[in-house]
Amino acid sequence: xxxxxxxxxxxxxxxxxxxxxxxxxxERTGPSLAxxxxxxxxxxxxxxxxxxxxxxxxxxxxxxxxxxxPAYLQEALGIPETTWEATIPxxxxxxxxxxxxxxxxxxxxxxxxxxxxxxxxASRSAGNDPFRARAVPPAGFRAAGPSTDGYAxxxxxxxxxxxxxxxxxxxxxxxxxxxxxxxxHAVMRDPMTMDDYLNxxxxxxxxxxxxxxxxIDGADAVVVTTAERARDLVEKPVLVHAITGGRTxxxxxxxxxxxxxxxxxxxxxxxxxxxxxxxxxxxxxxAYDGFTVITLNWLENIxxxxxxxxxxxxxxxxxxxxxxxxxxxxxxxxxxxxxxxxGATQASGHxxxxxxxxxxxCGDRQVPGDPKVAVMALGGMYINASAMVLRTE
Amino acid sequence: xxxxxxxxxxxxxxxxIDHDNKAQWKGFLEYQLLVNxxxxxxxxxxxxxxxxxxxxxxxxxxxxxSGRGRVxxxxxxxQGGPPGAPSPYPVVTVELAEEEGLRIDxxxxxxxxxxIRCDMPLELTWVDDQGxxxxxxxxxx
Numbered sequence: 259x260x261x262x263x264x265x266x267x268x269x270x271x272x273x274x275x276x277x278x279x280x281x282x283x284x285e286r287t288g289p290s291l292a293x294x295x296x297x298x299x300x301x302x303x304x305x306x307x308x309x310x311x312x313x314x315x316x317x318x319x320x321x322x323x324x325x326x327x328p329a330y331l332q333e334a335l336g337i338p339e340t341t342w343e344a345t346i347p348x349x350x351x352x353x354x355x356x357x358x359x360x361x362x363x364x365x366x367x368x369x370x371x372x373x374x375x376x377x378x379x380a381s382r383s384a385g386n387d388p389f390r391a392r393a394v395p396p397a398g399f400r401a402a403g404p405s406t407d408g409y410a411x412x413x414x415x416x417x418x419x420x421x422x423x424x425x426x427x428x429x430x431x432x433x434x435x436x437x438x439x440x441x442x443h444a445v446m447r448d449p450m451t452m453d454d455y456l457n458x459x460x461x462x463x464x465x466x467x468x469x470x471x472x473x474i475d476g477a478d479a480v481v482v483t484t485a486e487r488a489r490d491l492v493e494k495p496v497l498v499h500a501i502t503g504g505r506t507x508x509x510x511x512x513x514x515x516x517x518x519x520x521x522x523x524x525x526x527x528x529x530x531x532x533x534x535x536x537x538x539x540x541x542x543x544x545a546y547d548g549f550t551v552i553t554l555n556w557l558e559n560i561x562x563x564x565x566x567x568x569x570x571x572x573x574x575x576x577x578x579x580x581x582x583x584x585x586x587x588x589x590x591x592x593x594x595x596x597x598x599x600x601g602a603t604q605a606s607g608h609x610x611x612x613x614x615x616x617x618x619x620c621g622d623r624q625v626p627g628d629p630k631v632a633v634m635a636l637g638g639m640y641i642n643a644s645a646m647v648l649r650t651e
Numbered sequence: 652x653x654x655x656x657x658x659x660x661x662x663x664x665x666x667x668i669d670h671d672n673k674a675q676w677k678g679f680l681e682y683q684l685l686v687n688x689x690x691x692x693x694x695x696x697x698x699x700x701x702x703x704x705x706x707x708x709x710x711x712x713x714x715x716x717s718g719r720g721r722v723x724x725x726x727x728x729x730q731g732g733p734p735g736a737p738s739p740y741p742v743v744t745v746e747l748a749e750e751e752g753l754r755i756d757x758x759x760x761x762x763x764x765x766x767i768r769c770d771m772p773l774e775l776t777w778v779d780d781q782g783x784x785x786x787x788x789x790x791x792x
Contacts, residue, residue: 399667402785403757404742410726411744418769463727463739512744512754
């Protein structure tokens with residue numbers, strides 16, 4: 259891997275926007291949620307339609323979720339001229355990264371990045387050739403064998419290799435729920451005890467209901483521009499210091515080599531090679547929590563502790579009064595409640611929350627001490643791992 | 652073998668079969684688990700593709716495996732299992748004995764799902780799916 263980072267600190271997040279989150283917003287549409295978040299993000303940046311010249315949407319149709327594509331957003335927002343667009347798969351790091359790169363390269367100067375969630379069924383089409391028809395299989399076509407997809411199988415190996423117990427996974431769920439209980443935006447806010455966690459319905463052993471993110475209807479958006487322009491626009495530009503994806507040659511759960519080497523390791527290697535800042539500089543930590551096992555692995559692979567040590571690490575740094583982890587007594591994880599309790603946002607929520615915490619805007623949820631650096635380990639373990647470091651000046 | 656593509660497709664009307672993997676599906680009908688093997692460097696890989704991912708040779712051929720393997724990781728589906736299947740429904744990633752990293756997903760039969768463990772030795776067996784054979788695994792005897 260040849261690592262370079264010329265974009266370091268050259269692009270900043272200047273606006274964030276969101277919508278109400280709920281298990282079901284049935285009077286809304288996916289595109290209208292995207293529109294609302296986009297409008298809010300542009301206004302938050304102190305900008306208007308004519309200031310936006312690039313649009314990036316997340317690609318969510320595969321996941322059965324309707325959003326808005328760049329064309330819809332441009333028309334609905336009345337944006338007169340754009341020179342760049344993209345539709346990029348999640349987690350949110352990837353649409354964001356593409357917008358950052360577009361701004362840095364000059365493909366555009368001020369980009370809107372939007373991710374919206376609205377659950378619908380998937381639709382497919384088929385051709386006439388019987389093989390081609392199966393290449394885009396309608397519902398009912400399947401592989402020869404069932405798939406171990408869904409992260410539960412990694413959790414079975416994590417328990418086997420390291421002697422981990424369900425309680426160890428429960429710490430991740432409880433941490434998120436404790437933060438969510440103080441976040442009016444979160445959909446799951448009732449405090450969670452370990453008994454609550456252990457009694458949750460099993461879905462895919464060893465994972466149960468509280469190991470899995472909460473599907474929501476809602477949207478998030480950010481606006482990015484050059485760091486130079488950002489300093490004129492807003493009081494606290496949030497600079498993208500380092501941002502990366504990572505994959506191995508085994509980007510599926512069946513062939514992932516092991517818990518010892520997978521996409522997370524590639525991400526960590528690239529992130530720390532690109533970043534001037536290290537974990538020692540972190541004030542805030544965000545770890546992807548689509549499934550609790552992902553979070554335990556990120557704690558280890560991003561460098562807080564060694565392989566298999568995340569449960570002991572969480573316990574060692576646990577704040578029993580607040581029922582959250584506070585690394586070194588100071589650094590919280592997933593201050594918004596994460597995918598598990600604020601709502602499943604594929605990291606747009608983590609991004610929005612990190613920006614607002616770094617800008618000091620979170621009111622009575624604000625992490626004290628003027629946090630300046632957020633380390634964010636986002637995405638999963640085999641196909642969509644990513645990470646970034648955001649900072650203020 | 653003499654089977655036509657249309658005959659194969661009619662035996663597995665629900666199968667995600669394409670030109671690259673049809674030899675493996677045809678093998679199922681003969682109760683054979685065929686896995687692509689590079690004839691240049693000997694590398695085994697699954698699922699079937701026309702090129703060796705290790706040395707990029709295009710000389711790859713499906714060969715039968717021994718059927719021996721072990722559990723790499725697994726889950727028990729309390730929801731989302733096939734209709735009519737027992738619950739929980741076990742789904743296992745099997746590491747086949749032929750080569751480290753050679754994997755296939757399947758269910759496990761002849762075993763209480765709660766007895767499945769990572770690294771448990773397995774052997775190939777066959778289950779019937781709507782009148783056609785599919786590979787499965789059972790605890791090695």
